[in-house]
Amino acid sequence: MLELLAFNEKMAELGKMAAGVVHELNTPLSVIVSATQMILREEGLSDFVREMVDRINLEANRLAELTKGVLTFTRREGGGGEETDVNQVMREVLAFLRYEAQKRSIAILEDLDFRLPYIAAEANRIKQIFINLVMNAIQAMGHSGKLFLRSSRGPESTVMVQITDTGMGIPAEIVEHLFTPFFTTKGPGEGTGLGLYVTKRLLDAIGGTIAVQSAVGEGTTFTLTFPVAE
């Protein structure tokens, strides 16, 4: 028993150290992300420079996402009490990913209900959930498609958000593995297999749910529910 206690303490200590290192990585990473975005907005770049800067931007974005995932696990749950407007967060995420969608000729169609109540969750966590799902949707569509974003009242005291893509779809035998850590069908260096796992953990922590509906060759819908704030 004592040994177990000592072990737990060591793990907690390790967790804190990891959180510290990851936290330190966050700032330089966001500088790289915004600097590369600014370069990409310039006109007259050679194809080579554009492609290389684009790759730096993508990888830095991925790293930034990964560090956020680690931070969520290592940080202690706060006192809570924060209330969030899902539409507002969705808009921020879209502002961030619109360029990526445009580049791939993906149309974004929004059907947001602006009379929705606030939900009981931290905006940053909701943002992370939306970024994970919208990035996956964009990647599933490749170089053309439609991304639908809907928000509405859900069953009982919930707010519902649906993210639908017209991408490749997910075969039935894979669906059950989606939320397993490190499960990915993307090539090395492209996917970590942590996005949906982190998403599910975040939703569990706030009493939300996630469900997936998909048809191969047609597309995928992720349906989320969030508990309404008191």
Ligand code: ADP
């Ligand atoms: P990653 O994106 O790093 O692979 P995720 O946990 O976010 O990790 O996703 C796991 C897998 O689920 C992906 O590799 C992909 O096969 C599948 N997936 C997730 N979202 C979609 C989607 N919208 N359309 C098709 N497949 C998807």
